[in-house]
Amino acid sequence: MERTVASPLGPLTLVAEDGALIRLGWGRARREDETNLLARAAADLAAYFAGELHTFDLPVAPEGTEHDRKVWGAMQAIPPGETRAYGEIARAIGSGAQAVGNACGRNPIPIVIPCHRIVGANGALGGYSGQGGAETKRFLLGLEGAL
Numbered sequence: 001m002e003r004t005v006a007s008p009l010g011p012l013t014l015v016a017e018d019g020a021l022i023r024l025g026w027g028r029a030r031r032e033d034e035t036n037l038l039a040r041a042a043a044d045l046a047a048y049f050a051g052e053l054h055t056f057d058l059p060v061a062p063e064g065t066e067h068d069r070k071v072w073g074a075m076q077a078i079p080p081g082e083t084r085a086y087g088e089i090a091r092a093i094g095s096g097a098q099a100v101g102n103a104c105g106r107n108p109i110p111i112v113i114p115c116h117r118i119v120g121a122n123g124a125l126g127g128y129s130g131q132g133g134a135e136t137k138r139f140l141l142g143l144e145g146a147l
Contacts, residue, residue, distance in 0.1 A: 001033040005042045008049055009136055012111075014041050020061035023108045026131035045111070051143065054080040056112045064106055067095060071103035078117045081145040085121045097121075105129045116140040 002015045015023040016037045040058065047053035062072055070093045078084050086097040086104075093100075104115040110130050116137045120126045128137035141147045 001035050001038060002029040003032050003034065003038045003042065004029040005045050007045060009130075009132060009139065012045065014038055014045075016041070018061070020059040021109055021112060022061050022063065024110055024112060041112075048111070049143070054144070058112060060109055060112060062108045062113065064103070064108070067093075067099065068103045068106055071095070071100050072107060072113045072115075075104075075107070075114050075117060078114060080114075083117050083119045083123075083141065083146050086118055086126065087121050089118060101126070111140065114140075117144075117146065 001017070002013055005012045005014055010026065011028045013023070013025040013027060013029040014021060015025070016035060019037060021037065021041055037059070044053055044056055044058060048056070062069070064072070071089060074089045074093055086100045089100045090097045100118070104118050105127070107113050107115040107129070110116070116128060118126065125134050125137050128134055130136045138147065
């Protein structure tokens with residue numbers, strides 16, 4: 001099941017399977033399905049972009065390795081308006097900073113799983129795998145008051 005959601009970053013595609021969000025992509029969906037979960041996710045994203053929602057509590061089921069899931073869980077624990085360095089996340093889960101960066105790049109549900117909250121040790125933004133790259137990351141952090 002999938003649907004397109006309008007956003008200040010352009011159209012986003014939400015993909016759900018078995019009652020959980022599994023992907024958020026950049027661009028339009030191939031088809032437009034309507035489920036309670038997709039409607040809720042669309043409403044939550046609209047509220048997030050309007051500055052009315054700060055934390056997502058949508059059911060998610062991202063596909064990845066055990067390490068990826070540890071990194072994504074650590075990302076979800078970062079409060080809105082705050083950032084953590086790649087190295088901080090690495091130390092917290094017993095990994096390396098580069099491996100954390102790689103997992104960030106594989107995050108299939110950006111924004112909801114907030115990989116944009118991970119920055120370099122010196123506060124540099126670092127990369128962002130979403131459309132628009134670092135500018136999109138800067139926009140999301142600004143929206144959350146982290147810049």
